[in-house]
Amino acid sequence: MIKHVEKGSHATAEDLELSKYADLLERRLAHQAEQVDIERAEMDSLAHSISHDLRSPLHIVTGFADLLSRSNGHVLDEKGRHYLERITIATGQLAQMMDEVLTLSRVGRIRMSLGPVDLGPIVNRLVHDLDMTKGDRRISWQVGRMPRVLADATLIREVMASLLSNALKFADPREVARVQVGATSSEGESTIFVRDHGTNANVRQRERGFGESPGQRPSSAQNMGPVRLAYVQRIIRRHGGRLWAESVAGDGVTFYFTIPKDPPETANPREPR
Numbered sequence: 001m002i003k004h005v006e007k008g009s010h011a012t013a014e015d016l017e018l019s020k021y022a023d024l025l026e027r028r029l030a031h032q033a034e035q036v037d038i039e040r041a042e043m044d045s046l047a048h049s050i051s052h053d054l055r056s057p058l059h060i061v062t063g064f065a066d067l068l069s070r071s072n073g074h075v076l077d078e079k080g081r082h083y084l085e086r087i088t089i090a091t092g093q094l095a096q097m098m099d100e101v102l103t104l105s106r107v108g109r110i111r112m113s114l115g116p117v118d119l120g121p122i123v124n125r126l127v128h129d130l131d132m133t134k135g136d137r138r139i140s141w142q143v144g145r146m147p148r149v150l151a152d153a154t155l156i157r158e159v160m161a162s163l164l165s166n167a168l169k170f171a172d173p174r175e176v177a178r179v180q181v182g183a184t185s186s187e188g189e190s191t192i193f194v195r196d197h198g199t200n201a202n203v204r205q206r207e208r209g210f211g212e213s214p215g216q217r218p219s220s221a222q223n224m225g226p227v228r229l230a231y232v233q234r235i236i237r238r239h240g241g242r243l244w245a246e247s248v249a250g251d252g253v254t255f256y257f258t259i260p261k262d263p264p265e266t267a268n269p270r271e272p273r
Contacts, residue, residue: 051099054098055098061087062091065084065087065088068084069084110152110155112155114151115151117153118146119156122157123146126160130168138175139178141179143182145182149192156235156259158235162231166196167194167195170198171196172199172252178197179196181194187261191256191257192256194255196252199252236258236259239259244257
């Protein structure tokens with residue numbers, strides 16, 4: 001906040017000049033913030049339109065691939081069937097990418113409703129659900145004491161679901177895989193982390209495959225990950241926090257995000273539930 005000089009009998013000419021420039025600076029900053037909001041809304045609208053426009057040709061490709069499989073699949077050799085399978089997989093991946101882009105464009109327009117959210121039950125429920133999808137893998141979930149944060153309950157759950165799913169996919173498959181979840185607290189914010197303890201730690205690899213379920217094909221990782229990562233990052237930014245990743249050779253990648261203890265100005269506070 002810029003401090004203004006009160007115009008009075010004791011104000012010097014220098015003080016008045018400083019106050020004038022302070023007023024001008026505030027007006028320019030307000031105008032720039034307004035322009036950023038307009039441009040962001042235009043980009044979200046464009047992403048929404050492109051995603052919708054791409055669905056028509058995608059449905060045509062999907063439909064003809066399905067028709068070819070049902071009517072002529074029996075005459076195709078092994079290589080032909082493999083090519084057809086790859087077309088089907090790719091169209092499915094593209095459809096999911098468009099869903100992710102639509103979700104990303106909408107998150108900027110969602111009116112957040114902030115209130116106290118206990119992350120402990122949310123993490124425990126997500127861990128339970130992911131345990132049901134792990135198959136024969138042995139997973140050791142190491143969940144520390146989770147904080148109560150000021151957040152939008154629905155959006156913060158999506159953040160935790162994406163982080164945990166990503167960690168489970170990359171956790172070391174040998175013997176017992178470990179996924180660690182924890183938090184630290186400082187005076188102004190809470191920091192939550194999810195560590196996968198995977199081998200050959202590589203942040204870029206984790207980012208490319210971000211948010212996919214553990215059972216998805218590895219080939220999809222290079223296409224869909226960054227969209228989901230951008231979605232999670234936008235949610236955290238809307239809460240006034242930060243998202244980043246760090247790697248340790250041989251001990252996996254850790255994703256961190258922060259949640260300020262004071263609400264962002266754009267949020268809509270709600271009563272505790």
